[in-house]
């Protein structure tokens with residue numbers, strides 16, 4: 001029985017929400033998704049928040065949501081790809097649960113985010129270059145908080161879940 005949160009961290013498009021929802025079902029725990037909670041509270045989608053408040057405004061909202069979900073009953077919590085950029089978020093996740101870093105190759109991430117218009121950071125001329133740049137910056141941060149590292153390249157969500165379960 002899990003008595004603390006499981007945080008899923010990793011880059012955009014890696015499958016945190018899909019895997020998180022399935023994992024929560026498997027464990028009979030609630031599923032939370034910080035991006036969706038931010039949107040519900042704001043009454044607007046993420047592109048709108050980035051437009052109106054900039055990335056820094058979004059990050060403030062993200063930390064507030066994380067602070068709040070940490071204090072709720074244990075859940076599987078999918079986070080936004082940039083959650084690890086804020087020291088306070090890294091501290092909260094390591095204090096309040098087990099952190100699982102989901103990895104995928106750049107090729108996979110490019111493919112999985114290709115038709116997406118909801119991720120402001122990837123609305124650029126060369127999204128692949130942006131993904132490489134973001135990964136270079138964040139990979140050490142993901143690793144610094146991770147209790148479990150799971151590569152999702154070769155297997156589907158079900159295999160990823162089995163691997164996570166074997167570590168819990």
Ligand code: S3P
Pocket residue numbers: 010011012013016035046079080081082083118119120121
């Ligand atoms: C972001 C990732 C997004 C969302 C926002 C910023 C990032 O979440 O939080 O667009 O900085 O990597 P996903 O990782 O679920 O796409």
